[in-house]
Amino acid sequence: MSPPRVAIPVPDLSPYREGNTGIPYVWSFDSGRPGPHVGINALIHGNELSGAWALVRLLELGLRPQRGRLGLSFANIEAFAHFDPDDPTASRFLEEDMNRLWRRELLEGPARTVELRRARELLPHYRSLDFLLDLHSMQTASPPLMLCGLTPKGRRFARRMGYPATVVADAGHPGGVRLIDFEAFGAPRRKPVAVLLEAGQHWAQGSIDVALAACLHFLRATEVLDPELAMRLAPTRSAGRQRFIEVTHAVTVRRGPFLFKERFRGLEVIEREGTVIATDGGEAVRTPYDHCVLIMPSRRLAPGLTAVRLGREVPPPRI
Numbered sequence: 001m002s003p004p005r006v007a008i009p010v011p012d013l014s015p016y017r018e019g020n021t022g023i024p025y026v027w028s029f030d031s032g033r034p035g036p037h038v039g040i041n042a043l044i045h046g047n048e049l050s051g052a053w054a055l056v057r058l059l060e061l062g063l064r065p066q067r068g069r070l071g072l073s074f075a076n077i078e079a080f081a082h083f084d085p086d087d088p089t090a091s092r093f094l095e096e097d098m099n100r101l102w103r104r105e106l107l108e109g110p111a112r113t114v115e116l117r118r119a120r121e122l123l124p125h126y127r128s129l130d131f132l133l134d135l136h137s138m139q140t141a142s143p144p145l146m147l148c149g150l151t152p153k154g155r156r157f158a159r160r161m162g163y164p165a166t167v168v169a170d171a172g173h174p175g176g177v178r179l180i181d182f183e184a185f186g187a188p189r190r191k192p193v194a195v196l197l198e199a200g201q202h203w204a205q206g207s208i209d210v211a212l213a214a215c216l217h218f219l220r221a222t223e224v225l226d227p228e229l230a231m232r233l234a235p236t237r238s239a240g241r242q243r244f245i246e247v248t249h250a251v252t253v254r255r256g257p258f259l260f261k262e263r264f265r266g267l268e269v270i271e272r273e274g275t276v277i278a279t280d281g282g283e284a285v286r287t288p289y290d291h292c293v294l295i296m297p298s299r300r301l302a303p304g305l306t307a308v309r310l311g312r313e314v315p316p317p318r319i
């Protein structure tokens, strides 16, 4: 299947190479007033351009925190440097997925890849954060969603942000640990909180606005920016009623070929239990209950990879 068209230009990140933290492509601004250290991160996946554009916009605006500290980081710069609009999926990573390696044993172990080297370089930055917004995007033109991990603190924080409209609580991937689940972020009793935005399709113009809006809602919710200023700058002020979805199943490709019954985009609600949504090696894949929500159907359908996640709507958390 040919990938969708790249409808946005590739941002020029060369002005931001030096950073001001001692780590290339990592910027930090201190308000000089007490408050949390909050970070917005883009390009954990080198081909997800909308997040990079949102950070460029914030840097061009010269936005500074009014309380606490604000860190802006571009993660997998080497994969990004290989981005090719004619083969835009190839630069997701170079040697390994940078959002599957966030385990201390791996980071402190002997393995060497491009991604591990950069992760080790970024580690002190991520470990210093009280709040993290990790900007991603999706293969399909799915409505935006926030992944808040499995902790109650993640769910409550997503509610406090109020944007985007859909929040998904999930455990990540069997293939490795995500940055938002790393150490303190994933520990229910520790304070730091991390959430992951899936802004929309990787190379759609609208995904940049979604990513930028999420950044400003994040800065409002963490109180490093005056709420009025944050909302004046945000492309979208309100997402309306939020809905919370708990992931119950990750459908992994077993044998293949894995074929979806329809061209699902994500967030479709399948009303009846037992509905066939795909076949895997000729075997039917059925929904396990009524009102089942499909989350991020994948186009990468090799055995061992997650094809789609299934979830059900749950009441929003109290804050």
Ligand SMILES: [Zn+2]
Binding pocket: 044, 045, 048, 136, 137
């Ligand atoms: Zn991603």
